[in-house]
Amino acid sequence: MPSLAIAVTDGLPFFELAIPCHIFGTDRPETPADWYDLRLCAIGTNGAPALARSWFSTHAPCGPEELITADTVLVPAAADVHGDPPPELTEALRTAHARGARLVSLCSGAFTLAATGLLDGRTATTHWMYAALLAERHPAVTVDPSVLYVDHGDVLTGAGSTAAIDVCLHLVREDFGTQAANTLARQLVAPAHRPGGQAQFIETPLPPRTDDSLAPLLHWAGEHLDEPLTVAGLADRANTSARTLVRRFHAATGTTPMQWLQTQRIARARELLENTDLPVDRVAEQCGLGTAANLRRHFTRAVGVPPIDYRRSYRSGRTVTHPVAAARP
Numbered sequence: 001m002p003s004l005a006i007a008v009t010d011g012l013p014f015f016e017l018a019i020p021c022h023i024f025g026t027d028r029p030e031t032p033a034d035w036y037d038l039r040l041c042a043i044g045t046n047g048a049p050a051l052a053r054s055w056f057s058t059h060a061p062c063g064p065e066e067l068i069t070a071d072t073v074l075v076p077a078a079a080d081v082h083g084d085p086p087p088e089l090t091e092a093l094r095t096a097h098a099r100g101a102r103l104v105s106l107c108s109g110a111f112t113l114a115a116t117g118l119l120d121g122r123t124a125t126t127h128w129m130y131a132a133l134l135a136e137r138h139p140a141v142t143v144d145p146s147v148l149y150v151d152h153g154d155v156l157t158g159a160g161s162t163a164a165i166d167v168c169l170h171l172v173r174e175d176f177g178t179q180a181a182n183t184l185a186r187q188l189v190a191p192a193h194r195p196g197g198q199a200q201f202i203e204t205p206l207p208p209r210t211d212d213s214l215a216p217l218l219h220w221a222g223e224h225l226d227e228p229l230t231v232a233g234l235a236d237r238a239n240t241s242a243r244t245l246v247r248r249f250h251a252a253t254g255t256t257p258m259q260w261l262q263t264q265r266i267a268r269a270r271e272l273l274e275n276t277d278l279p280v281d282r283v284a285e286q287c288g289l290g291t292a293a294n295l296r297r298h299f300t301r302a303v304g305v306p307p308i309d310y311r312r313s314y315r316s317g318r319t320v321t322h323p324v325a326a327a328r329p
Contacts, residue, residue, distance in 0.1 A: 002175060005039040005070035005096075007089055007112075008060040011079035016106045019164040020074055023172070023184070030183050032176055041067035043089040064092045072102045072171070075109035076164075081130055085112040094118070097154065104156045104171065106164040114138040118155055125150050127160025148194060165190050177314065178271040193267050214238070214252050218260075225265050225288040231257050265289055266302045273311040280307050 004024050006017065025038040042060035067073055073096045078085065093116045097103055105113045110126035111134060113119050120140035125131075131145035144150065148166045149158040151174075158167035169192060173181035178192075185192035217238050221229060234257055235245040249257050268287040272278055278286070284295035299307050 001034045001037045002072065003037040003039060003070040004072045004074060005041045005062070005067040006074045006076065007067060007093075008040050008042050008076075009079055009086055009089060013077040013079075013107070015161060016076040016109070016164050020076070020106070020168055023165070023168040023188075028184075028187065030187075032180060036175075039066045039070060041070075043067065043086055043092060064088060067092050068096045068099070068101075070096065070101055072104060073097075075103070075105045075112045077107040077109050078111045081108045081111050081133060085115050090116045102154055102156065104158070104167065106158045106167060107160045110134060110157045111137070113155065113157060114141050119157070122152055122155065123150050124157040125159050126157065129160065166194055169193075177274045178267065179275055182271070193263065214248060221261065222264055225261070225268055226286050227288065229261055229288070261288070262298065262302075266299060269295060269299055269307065270303070270310070273307055274314050283307065 004020075006020055008017065021038070021040070024036045027035075039062045040060040041062040041064065043064055073093060075089075075093070089112065093103060093113070097116075097118055103113060103118065105126075107127050108130050110119070110124050111130070114124070114134060114137070119138065123142045123144050124134070125144050125147050126134050128145040131143050134141065135143040145159075147159065148163045149156060149170060151170065156167065156170075158164060165188065169181050169185055169188075169190070172184055173192075182192045217234060220237065221234065231242050231245065235242040238245055240248070246256060249255070249260065253260055255263075265287045269283055269289065272283045272286060276283075279292075280295060281292040284290055284292050287295070289295040289298060296306050299310070303310060305313065
């Protein structure tokens with residue numbers, strides 16, 4: 001059972017605390033028997049309950065000792081992006097990392113990880129509204145405001161607010177496989193892997209509503225990944241022009257139709273490699289990448305390891321890829 005500690009500090013935003021508590025701390029019939037051992041660890045509160053902003057009092061039964069010994073340490077959004085995190089927290093994070101823990105930040109929690117120095121020389125992300133400030137306060141960090149998360153294996157940073165769901169699903173996918181992540185995503189009524197990055201939200205947070213949703217087309221395409229899908233063919237099925245489809249696709253997903261298809265095909269390949277013994281050439285056919293050579297090229301570029309190595313690593317334990325910038329447009 002992997003242990004996952006959430007650092008709870010006074011004044012932290014409630015939303016980014018509630019998401020991992022719900023995902024990792026809720027008992028569900030479908031979750032694996034060795035699901036996470038969740039720990040809420042109060043840091044710098046002097047034994048008092050932490051306040052989630054001014055609305056909720058958070059009972060955190062654990063402290064720095066339980067955080068330091070956890071397999072994964074998750075830092076929710078920072079209480080104040082202009083101030084410094086509690087010294088006890090940065091010291092605990094450095095100690096946890098030194099003993100092999102995976103550190104994860106959500107939203108502005110990247111400021112806390114940056115304060116430890118563990119992001120120096122690395123690429124990281126945070127909420128797009130805070131990206132310039134993070135780069136200014138921590139110039140040794142390369143800040144990418146366009147992606148939903150960046151995974152270096154030992155350190156992972158996530159983008160703003162609802163991207164916390166993407167980060168948590170990514171952790172489940174890494175620790176328990178694609179099928180477990182997909183099942184959880186359905187329960188959350190969330191996409192298992194969201195195409196496009198947070199760049200699609202920077203200038204137009206809410207694209208205009210239309211009555212011609214792409215959802216039916218996306219669902220159909222996901223069921224026919226093994227077929228030779230083209231932009232023209234998708235446009236015909238959506239009863240629109242190719243140019244209009246591309247524009248609508250970008251507005252809805254932040255990416256192009258072919259990039260979206262590629263993401264879905266890689267996700268399908270991962271699921272087949274994890275849950276079947278199909279040879280690589282059959283996996284390539286069923287996910288729509290054609291040949292084993294084509295699958296190896298695209299899979300390695302997207303995931304970081306060749307398909308055979310991914311299957312072998314998955315069967316023997318957690319798959320680690322270094323580094324991954326997820327959902328770049």
